[in-house]
Amino acid sequence: MKPRWFIILCLLSWAILSTPGYAASVYVIDIRNAIGKGLKEYITRGIELSEEKGADTIVFDINTPGGALDATLDILNVIHSTDIPTIAFVNSNAYSAGAIIALACDQIVMHPEGGVMGDAAPVSIAGEEAPEKAISGVRGKIRSTAESHGRNPDIAAAMVDKTIVLTSINGEIRALTPSEYE
Secondary structure, eight states: OOOHHHHHHHHHHHHHHOBTTBOOOEEEEEEESSBOHHHHHHHHHHHHHHHHTTOSEEEEEEEEOOBOHHHHHHHHHHHHTOOSOEEEEEEEEEETHHHHHHHHSSEEEEOTTTOEEEOOOOBOTTSOBOOHHHHHHHHHHHHHHHHHTTOOHHHHHHHHOTTOEEEEETTEEEEEOHHHHO
């Protein structure tokens, strides 16, 4: 059974998108477990089906520890290819690849009882830190994804690069290098 807040989210989406005499449809795509190539195919089929059925909104119900970077970048392209508004419902955890996918959606809704997203630094299969070249590429992708949706790119970049220090300057969150922060 879906959590109460998820049902409320769907009902709110329906209410916002409804016009008199018209019932909006919401298509839900679950993102669970580790993200891999199979998930890209599942999301592609889900988006195609929602387009065929004329869905008004796609909700990605996310609870994942993350996964493969190549699959994540493919998923971003699939999400960006649809004209249907997308909502990421962070239904507990959207770590690593899950955070990147959430940032690709038009809206992000966090579960009110502890939805968490972040820690998107690329790592090897053995769990070791990736080299700067890989971090740089992912940092650029996540910054541009955040910017394209009107989100703070510094916060997104800090999810990827542990050397970035976030600080609030005059109420605005900005990224600094460690030396700038000192």
